[in-house]
Each structure stands twice: as C-alpha cells, then as structure tokens.
Amino acid sequence: MAASNFYAQTEMDGIMMAKNNFCTGAIYEYSSWNQYWEGTYKRENLNFGTVSTQKISVNGNYGITDNLNVIFSIPYVTTNATAGTMSGQKGFQDLSLTLKSLVYEKEIKGNWLSFYVIGGFSFPTSNYVADYLPLSIGLKSKTVSVRLMSDYQYGDLFATVSGAYVKRSNIEIDRNVYYTDEMHYSNEVNMPDAISFNARIGYRTSRLIAEAIFDNWTTQKGGFDITTNNMPFPSNTMNMTIIGFNGKYNLKQISGLAIIGGLNHVIAGRNVGQSDSFYGGLFYVLDFTKKIKTTTTDEK
Amino acid sequence: MFSISLKKLKLLQQMKNNIYTTLGKCCLFALFLLNVSCNNDIEESNQQYPQLNPVNQDQLAGTWKPILLTAPDEFSLDVPVATTTAAYKAEINEIKSYQSNITNDQQRIIKYWSAGGVLRWNEIMQTLVARHNRPPYQNQDGTYPTPTTANPFANPQFPFSNPPFAARAYAYVSAAQYDAMVATWHYKKVYNRAAPFVVDGSIQVLVPKSTLPSYPSEDGVLAGVTVEILKLLFPTEIAYIQEKADEQKLYRIISGANVRSDVEAGAALGKKIAAKFTARASTDGAGAAIGNQALWTQLETNAIAKGETPWLSLDLPVRPPMLPLFGNVKSFLMKPADVVANRPSPPPSTNSPQFLTELNEVKKYSQEASKEHMKIVTFWADGVGTYTPPGHWNAIANAAFVQENFSEVRWARNLALLNIALMDAAISCWDAKYYYFNPRPCQVDSSIKTLTGVPNFPAYVSGHSTFSGAASTVLSHIIPSKASKFNTMATEASNSRLFGAIHYRSDCEKGLLLGKAVGNFAVNRATTDGAE
Numbered sequence: 112m113a114a115s116n117f118y119a120q121t122e123m124d125g126i127m128m129a130k131n132n133f134c135t136g137a138i139y140e141y142s143s144w145n146q147y148w149e150g151t152y153k154r155e156n157l158n159f160g161t162v163s164t165q166k167i168s169v170n171g172n173y174g175i176t177d178n179l180n181v182i183f184s185i186p187y188v189t190t191n192a193t194a195g196t197m198s199g200q201k202g203f204q205d206l207s208l209t210l211k212s213l214v215y216e217k218e219i220k221g222n223w224l225s226f227y228v229i230g231g232f233s234f235p236t237s238n239y240v241a242d243y244l245p246l247s248i249g250l251k252s253k254t255v256s257v258r259l260m261s262d263y264q265y266g267d268l269f270a271t272v273s274g275a276y277v278k279r280s281n282i283e284i285d286r287n288v289y290y291t292d293e294m295h296y297s298n299e300v301n302m303p304d305a306i307s308f309n310a311r312i313g314y315r316t317s318r319l320i321a322e323a324i325f326d327n328w329t330t331q332k333g334g335f336d337i338t339t340n341n342m343p344f345p346s347n348t349m350n351m352t353i354i355g356f357n358g359k360y361n362l363k364q365i366s367g368l369a370i371i372g373g374l375n376h377v378i379a380g381r382n383v384g385q386s387d388s389f390y391g392g393l394f395y396v397l398d399f400t401k402k403i404k405t406t407t408t409d410e411k
Numbered sequence: 412m413f414s415i416s417l418k419k420l421k422l423l424q425q426m427k428n429n430i431y432t433t434l435g436k437c438c439l440f441a442l443f444l445l446n447v448s449c450n451n452d453i454e455e456s457n458q459q460y461p462q463l464n465p466v467n468q469d470q471l472a473g474t475w476k477p478i479l480l481t482a483p484d485e486f487s488l489d490v491p492v493a494t495t496t497a498a499y500k501a502e503i504n505e506i507k508s509y510q511s512n513i514t515n516d517q518q519r520i521i522k523y524w525s526a527g528g529v530l531r532w533n534e535i536m537q538t539l540v541a542r543h544n545r546p547p548y549q550n551q552d553g554t555y556p557t558p559t560t561a562n563p564f565a566n567p568q569f570p571f572s573n574p575p576f577a578a579r580a581y582a583y584v585s586a587a588q589y590d591a592m593v594a595t596w597h598y599k600k601v602y603n604r605a606a607p608f609v610v611d612g613s614i615q616v617l618v619p620k621s622t623l624p625s626y627p628s629e630d631g632v633l634a635g636v637t638v639e640i641l642k643l644l645f646p647t648e649i650a651y652i653q654e655k656a657d658e659q660k661l662y663r664i665i666s667g668a669n670v671r672s673d674v675e676a677g678a679a680l681g682k683k684i685a686a687k688f689t690a691r692a693s694t695d696g697a698g699a700a701i702g703n704q705a706l707w708t709q710l711e712t713n714a715i716a717k718g719e720t721p722w723l724s725l726d727l728p729v730r731p732p733m734l735p736l737f738g739n740v741k742s743f744l745m746k747p748a749d750v751v752a753n754r755p756s757p758p759p760s761t762n763s764p765q766f767l768t769e770l771n772e773v774k775k776y777s778q779e780a781s782k783e784h785m786k787i788v789t790f791w792a793d794g795v796g797t798y799t800p801p802g803h804w805n806a807i808a809n810a811a812f813v814q815e816n817f818s819e820v821r822w823a824r825n826l827a828l829l830n831i832a833l834m835d836a837a838i839s840c841w842d843a844k845y846y847y848f849n850p851r852p853c854q855v856d857s858s859i860k861t862l863t864g865v866p867n868f869p870a871y872v873s874g875h876s877t878f879s880g881a882a883s884t885v886l887s888h889i890i891p892s893k894a895s896k897f898n899t900m901a902t903e904a905s906n907s908r909l910f911g912a913i914h915y916r917s918d919c920e921k922g923l924l925l926g927k928a929v930g931n932f933a934v935n936r937a938t939t940d941g942a943e
Contacts, residue, residue: 157727196725196853198777198860198912238782242789281451285789288806290541290796294534296457296806339567340548341796342864 121172121182122209122229123309125262125271128174128396135171136394138371142166144384147245150336151381160194162245162384166204170394182209185236188248197246200239204249207233222265229258229275242284244343245384251345252302253280269315269322275307282345291346292335300346303333311357320359324375327352337382350381367396456810457534463527464619465818472820473597475941477590478743478827479687483597486683488676491602491626494610502670503611509665510615517665524662525618528633529588529822530809535655536584537798537805539645543572544796546730546867553728557701563646570644574874575737575837577799579697580644582827582834584637586743587688589827591636591681592629592820598680599624607670617666627677628669629819634659635681643689695741700734700841707731714848720761720855722848722869733868738842743831744932750842753928755921758849758871769915770859773852777859777912784910785862791875791907792863800875800904801833804882807900811890824942825889832881832933839929840877840922844869852915863911872922873914876905880926881933888934901926 128134143163146155168186175181185206191199208231215226234253241251260273279302287298306329313322327350334348355375362368372391377383473483480486492498509517524531547555547567556567563569570576604626608616634656641652660678663669710732714721724730738750745753759765776784793800808829812822849871853859866874883901887894905923908914937943 194727196859196861196865198780198862240785240789281453285786286792287456287790288537288798288803290538290798294538294541294798295453296455297453299453301451301453338545338796340545342794 121170122211122231122258123260123271123273124311125225125227125260125264125269126315127177127211127213128172128180130174130177131398131400133171133173133397133399134394135169135397136369136371136392138166138168138170138390138392140164140166140168140388140390142375142386142388144377144386147384148380148382149339149341152339153385158195159192159197159245161192163191163193164248164386165189165191166390170392178213180211182211183207190246190248192246200243200246200248202239202248203237204235204239205233205254206236207231222263225262225264227258227260227262227273229256229260229273231256231258231275231277240285241282241345242286242289244345244347247345250279250302251282254278256307258307264315267314267316268312270310270312272310273308277305277307279304284345289344291344300344301333302346303348304331305329306331313357318361318363320357322357324353324355324357324373326355326375334382343382347382349383350379351377351383352379353377367398369394369396457526460526460530460813462525462618463530463819464816465821466816467818467821468621468623469596469818469820469942470600470623471596472593472818472824472942473600475593475596475820475824476939477593478586478831479691480590480594480684483594484601485687486594486680488594488598488602488627488680491604491672491676494605499610499670499672502672503607503614505671506607506614506664506667510667513665517661520658520662521617521666524630524659525666526813527819527822528630528659529592529819529826530813531659532584532588532633532637532655533581533805533809533826535652536581536641537802539641539648539652540572540577540580540802541796541798542648543568543570543645544577544799546571546573546726546795549728549730555728555730560646560698568647572645572799573733574793574799574801574878575700575734575740575841576697578801578830578833578837578878579692579695579740581801581805582743582830583644583688583692584640585823585827585830587636587640587685588633589820589823590688591632591684592823594680594684595627595629595632595677596623596820598627602626604673606668608667614667616668618668621668625669626673627680628660628663628673629677630659630663631669631674631677632681632684633677633819634674635678636685637681639682639685640688640692643692691741696736696739700737700740701731702735704731706735710735710845710848718760718762719848720850722850723854724867725851725854725865726867730867732845733866734841735845735868738838738845740834740838742835742838744936745835745838745929749932750839753839753925754846755843755872755925758847758915758917758921761850761855766915769917770852770856773909773912773915774856774859776910777861780862780910787903787907788862788911791904792911793875794864794866800878801830801837801882803904804829804833804878804886807882807897808886811886811893815890821942824940828889828933828937829882829885831936832885832930833878835929835932836877836881836926837874839925840872840874841868843872843925844874847871849918851913853912859912861912863913865913870914870918872925873905873908873918874922875908876901876914876919876922877926877929879904880923880928881930882926884927884930885933885937888937 145161166186166188170184172182186204188204189201211229217224235251239248256275256277258275262271281299308327310325311322329350330348337343357373359371375388377385558567558569603624606625608614638656660674711721793803849869851870879901883897886897905919
C-alpha cells in the first residue's frame with residue numbers, strides 16, 4: 112500500500128542524455144489516500160484517516176554515450192496517518208540504478224522512431240521496516256527489471272509505450288512465523304514479481320514537454336489479498352492503474368536548468384491506497400565534454 | 412525526472428556501429444539481472460522437523476492422571492479382531508496394496524504427519540487462529556456485528572479468534588488430546604495387539620518402528636478427538652479439518668504403522684472423549700464473555716465512581732471492549748476464588764504522580780523508537796491476523812519439544828499443561844483488565860504514537876506479559892535446561908509492549924508476575940499427574 116515508488120520517470124521517457132552530460136536534481140512528491148482497496152473492496156479506515164507519503168529524492172542521469180545512459184535515484188520518505196495511534200515512519204528508501212540504452216533509431220520523413228532496452232536494479236539503502244504497512248516507507252525487496260520501450264516523435268508530438276518485467280527478491284521480516292493465505296514458519300517472505308506498463312503521449316520540444324500518462328502495475332502470481340479488516344502485508348497482490356500529467360520546462364534565462372512537475376491519480380487498484388499525488392523538482396545539466404562552459408546547450 | 416537531450420533533434424552520427432554492440436550488451440545485462448535472484452524458495456523451519464522417534468515410549472502413560480476423564484477407560488473401546496483372522500489379513504493386504512504404488516502426494520502426507528500428530532494438529536490450530544483473528548468490520552451505522560455460532564458463515568464469520576478465544580481453543584484441543592492419549596496408552600496395554608509389521612515381516616515401515624502395541628492408533632485417536640473439538644471452535648472450517656484428519660489416518664496405513672481397524676477404532680474413541688470436552692466448552696461461560704451494552708456502561712461508571720479515568724475504546728468507530736466477562740470463564744485448574752486471590756494489586760491511580768512518571772516513560776519510548784526496539788515490538792506483536800501470543804508460545808514450545816523427542820502422549824501432556832496455563836493467563840488477565848478498567852497511554856495522552864496496534868481492551872495488566880509469564884514458567888518446568896532462555900523471551904515479550912508504547916511499565920511487570928503465579932498452577936499439576 113505504500114509502494115508508490117514503483118518506477119522512476121526518466122527510465123520510461125524517450126529521451127537520452129548526450130554523452131558526458133550529467134543531469135541532476137531533486138524532486139519533492141506528496142501523495143495521500145483516504146480510501147484503499149481491501150482485495151477488491153474499496154473502503155476507508157477511520158483508524159488511519161488520511162495516509163500520506165512525502166518523498167524527497169535526489170536523482171541523476173549521466174550520458175555514458177549518446178545511446179547509453181546511467182540513471183540513479185534515491186528518495187528519503189516520510190509517512191504519516193492523520194488518525195489512529197500508529198506512528199509514521201521515515202528514512203532513506205531504495206536506491207535505483209538504471210541502464211538505459213537507445214538500441215535503434217530511424218528517421219521517417221522527418222519523424223523519429225526509436226527503441227530502447229532498459230535494465231534496472233534497486234535495493235534498500237537503510238534498515239527500514241517493511242512489515243509495517245500501510246505506514247512502512249517501502250517493501251525492502253531488491254528488484255531487477257528489464258523494460259522494452261518504443262518512442263515515436265511526430266513533429267512536436269510524441270507517443271511512448273513501454274513494458275517491464277520486475278523481479279523481486281525475498282525479504283526478511285522481524286517475525287519468524289507469519290500468515291499469508293497459509294502459515295509460514297520462516298522470517299523470509301516470497302515477494303511476487305510484477306509487470307509494469309507505461310504509455311505517454313504529448314508535446315515535446317527541447318524547451319517544453321507536456322504529456323499525459325497511463326501507467327499500470329500488476330503483481331504476478333504469489334501475492335494474496337488483504338482479508339476483511341486485516342492489515343496489509345508486503346507480499347500482497349498490489350495492483351494499480353494510474354493516470355497522470357507531467358510537465359517539464361527548460362528555462363531560457365538559465366541554460367541547463369529545468370523545472371518539472373506533475374500530478375498522478377490512481378483510478379483502479381487492488382490492496383493499495385487510492386492515492387493522489389503531485390510533485391515538483393529542479394534539474395540542472397552539467398556538461399563534462401568541454402572545459403569551458405558553453406553558452407548554449409539548447410537550441411531549436 | 413526528465414533529462415535534457417538534443418539527440419533527437421540533431422544527431423544521427425555513429426549510430427549504426429553502436430546499435431548492435433549496445434543491443435548485445437543490454438541483452439546480456441538483462442539476462443544477468445534476471446538471474447541474480449531467481450531462487451525464491453523459502454525454507455520453513457517446521458518442514459525440517461524429523462520423523463518422530465521417541466527416546467522413551469512412556470509405557471506407563473495409561474496410568475497418568477487425565478484432566479476431565481474420570482478414568483482412562485471411562486469410554487469403552489471394542490475388542491480388536493485377532494491378527495490371525497481373515498479380516499485382519501485383509502487389512503494387511505490393504506497396506507500392501509497402498510505400498511505397491513505410493514504417489515507423490517502420499518509421500519508428502521507421510522513426511523508431514525510423521526513429525527508427530529500432536530505437533531501437526533497444533534500447527535493446524537495456529538493456522539485456524541491466524542485465519543480467523545480479525546475484528547469484525549463495522550456496520551453502516553457505526554455499530555459492530557457479532558460473530559455467532561448460530562450462523563457461523565454469516566459476516567462476520569465465527570469465531571473472531573482474538574487472544575482469549577485462542578487461548579481457550581488451544582487449551583481445549585490440547586487437554587482433550589492429552590486425555591485421549593492417556594486412554595490410548597491404557598487400551599494399547601489392555602489389548603496388546605501387535606503392529607502390522609510385527610505380524611507380517613514383509614510389510615515395509617516408512618516411519619520409525621514403535622515398540623508399542625498398535626491398537627488403537629494414537630494418530631487415529633488424535634484425528635477423532637481433534638476434529639470434534641475443532642468443529643465446535645471453528646465451525647466454518649469443517650471441510651479443511653476433515654481433510655487433514657483423513658490425511659493423518661491414511662498416513663498411518665500407507666506407512667505400515669497401523670492397520671485400518673487400529674486407526675478407525677482410535678478415531679471412534681477420540682470422538683467419544685471429545686464429547687466430554689465439547690460439553691464442558693458449551694457451558695464454561697465463554698459464550699457470554701462478550702457482555703452487553705449495560706455491562707460496558709457499568710464498567711465505565713464504576714471506574715469513574717472510583718475517581719479514575721475509565722478505559723475508552725480507541726478504535727474508530729468506537730468498538731465494544733473485547734470479552735469483558737472472559738475473567739469468569741471456567742478454568743481447568745483455578746477456582747474462581749483463585750482468580751480473585753491472584754488478582755494484581757491496583758495500578759497507579761490515573762491521578763497519581765507515579766502514573767504520570769510511567770506515562771512519560773511510555774512517551775519517551777514512543778519518541779525514541781530504536782531499530783532494536785522496533786524489532787522486538789514486531790517480533791512479539793502477534794496482533795490481528797496472527798496466531799496470537801498463546802500461538803506464539805505454542806510455536807516456541809513445539810520447536811523446543813522437537814529436540815526432546817517426546818512420545819505423542821508426553822507431547823500432548825506438555826502442550827496441555829502449557830495451554831491450560833495460557834487459558835488461565837487469559838482468564839486471570841482479563842479479570843484484572845476489567846476489574847481495574849485502566850486506560851491505555853495514548854488514550855490519556857493523544858500525542859503518544861504507537862509502534863503496533865492498540866488492542867481494544869484496558870491496559871492493566873498486559874496480556875502479552877501474563878501469557879509469557881505463564882508459558883515460560885510451564886516450559887521451564889518441562890525443560891529446565893532452557894529455563895533461562897524461556898524467561899529471557901518472556902521478559903522481552905513483556906517489554907515489547909512498553910517499547911511499542913501501548914503499555915505502562917506496571918502493566919508489564921505485574922503482568923509477568925501474574926503469569927508466573929498462574930503458570931504455577933499447571934506446574935503443580937505437572938508434579939502430580941504421574942508423568943514425572
């Protein structure tokens with residue numbers, strides 16, 4: 112239910128950093144819900160009120176070559192419930208590392224078709240407690256993912272679709288017996304894998320990007336539903352479908368500086384909160400190609 | 412996050428050379444990533460338990476003192492057919508027929524049940540408790556429905572196996588299994604029928620050979636007695652329970668340890684013994700423990716009259732207190748006067764400086780939650796959706812008993828002592844909770860945030876502490892070499908409630924003491940039941 116950090120944005124867009132360019136920045140995100148799906152049953156829980164997650168992340172994307180980027184992101188997460196007695200949690204969550212490769216690109220009458228292969232790896236960076244849902248800051252699983260993506264740019268318009276298989280490692284919890292849909296006499300929890308699908312469409316120039324997003328996260332076999340009035344558990348089947356809007360603007364006044372922001376809304380889910388979120392951030396590009404800073408890295 | 416790129420708009424150089432090498436590298440990388448952690452199998456401790464091979468068969472257990480039975484032969488058992496008869500030979504042939512073609516599933520059943528019938532039924536109990544340990548969901552109008560035996564499948568299903576319910580359930584099953592095993596050992600000696608592998612040396616034996624007579628089969632008796640009691644306690648689970656019982660009975664025949672009549676006669680005996688326990692359970696007062704609105708109001712009024720801050724439910728919507736009359740449930744070992752005599756002295760008055768000191772201590776733990784404390788809180792939480800603290804102590808006991816190689820009858824006896832003590836802990840603790848009706852720390856100071864759910868009943872004394880005090884006392888008596896380990900665990904379980912900011916120090920310390928006092932009733936019985 113706290114698993115809102117399913118993906119980073121950059122790995123799923125049809126944009127590459129040029130060789131030796133390093134883009135880095137910070138994002139603040141606020142997400143909250145007061146209704147959730149207990150299995151398929153949508154309900155509220157007055158003992159939690161509104162559950163919120165705030166996230167400040169430091170992110171970076173470096174162009175190893177024009178066709179191969181390495182991306183990282185590490186968030187600091189704070190959770191809170193407005194009602195009930197349960198204490199919120201905070202801490203550094205999972206570091207994600209992504210290799211993004213542009214493997215094919217073709218011009219078709221001035222428009223561009225491109226294909227990407229994206230490999231991701233994430234792991235927890237602090238000893239946070241996963242078995243404390245819905246207020247834990249993450250699920251503590253190490254993940255590896257492979258995403259295939261295609262992007263088509265038609266003039267200033269574009270469309271991007273991608274799909275990923277996310278493999279998740281078992282986690283250890285601080286109990287040696289637990290019940291899912293059966294008893295387990297172990298402190299290890301088998302985490303179901305997931306498939307992520309993402310589609311985005313919008314306007315894209317080097318100055319401005321404005322896009323609508325559709326995203327789906329579907330847990331694969333091995334998960335289970337929260338039973339009536341039970342607490343959520345890390346290996347629950349957590350599915351969610353999100354629609355959202357993202358924007359990015361590269362400032363004219365300060366070359367290399369960009370402002371980003373966006374909104375997301377969960378339209379359907381299973382064993383997750385129906386969260387609404389917004390975020391905003393600042394990014395700056397450093398070009399390590401030349402010793403002397405050029406006056407212009409943008410054009411169009 | 413977005414990155415800046417001019418690629419799309421300006422360059423196509425060096426692409427072609429790079430595409431294929433990059434693609435190759437990416438695919439290799441992807442394959443590597445997917446293979447890093449592909450083995451997700453979990454090793455579960457209870458699957459590693461060896462086949463039960465008791466060092467001591469407890470030949471004289473037929474003379475041990477039963478709990479409810481007036482005598483081991485209070486219920487009759489038919490005389491078995493002789494091993495020389497055609498009927499018996501047919502039963503031997505049934506074993507051979509099964510053994511000529513043992514399926515994988517049958518092998519699984521043998522591996523599972525041969526670790527011990529008392530052990531496996533206890534684990535099944537833990538599963539049932541965990542599955543049903545969920546507070547009812549509220550009605551539209553903010554009231555709560557009550558699970559009822561009259562209509563157990565209705566929403567909410569019966570039971571809500573909260574800690575007192577669970578403690579009582581474990582106790583009835585364990586006590587009945589113990590009496591049934593005493594009767595079994597008695598009749599084994601009376602009828603002295605040889606095991607099938609003794610009668611026919613060509614039969615394979617897939618489990619350690621017992622030197623005991625095989626009629627009646629202890630597994631048959633266990634299946635018979637347990638099914639009947641679980642039907643009463645978990646009426647929605649009959650199909651699941653029956654399936655387990657059928658497996659247990661089949662395992663004895665396939666493994667060559669018993670013929671069918673050993674098993675079936677045992678099941679019939681077990682069923683008769685169970686009836687004595689289910690009759691007691693129907694009239695022990697547990698059904699009335701929920702109370703009613705008048706009682707709930709009275710408890711509050713009484714506390715106010717004494718000048719104390721009364722307990723209030725912190726659940727939203729406000730939920731009636733959990734089983735306020737459970738203190739009146741009829742114990743196996745304690746008389747009602749014993750419960751009163753062992754009632755802890757009053758907690759610090761909610762108006763006293765000591766109360767404030769203890770409240771501040773709770774607040775400190777709430778604010779300074781170390782990772783180590785958090786771990787202790789989580790390990791012992793045993794809240795909603797779990798097997799409860801009594802279940803946790805059963806799991807601890809089982810893990811210890813496995814290493815002792817107890818016979819089934821001794822295993823049953825030891826779990827009966829443990830679970831009767833845990834039921835007495837529930838009775839005595841609930842008596843104190845509703846006698847004093849003391850508020851939780853976060854009720855008095857809403858700035859106190861907790862690290863685990865706040866149970867819906869008064870604070871004084873801590874249930875976890877009482878259960879743990881009782882359990883560690885009994886287990887220390889059974890396995891003295893592990894006494895310090897059990898006591899350390901009990902203290903940690905008790906402290907976990909203070910660290911979790913849901914109990915004051917007095918709740919925990921007095922709870923542990925109450926638990927130890929209660930546990931001594933079972934220890935006293937243990938020294939006089941003929942097993943030591």
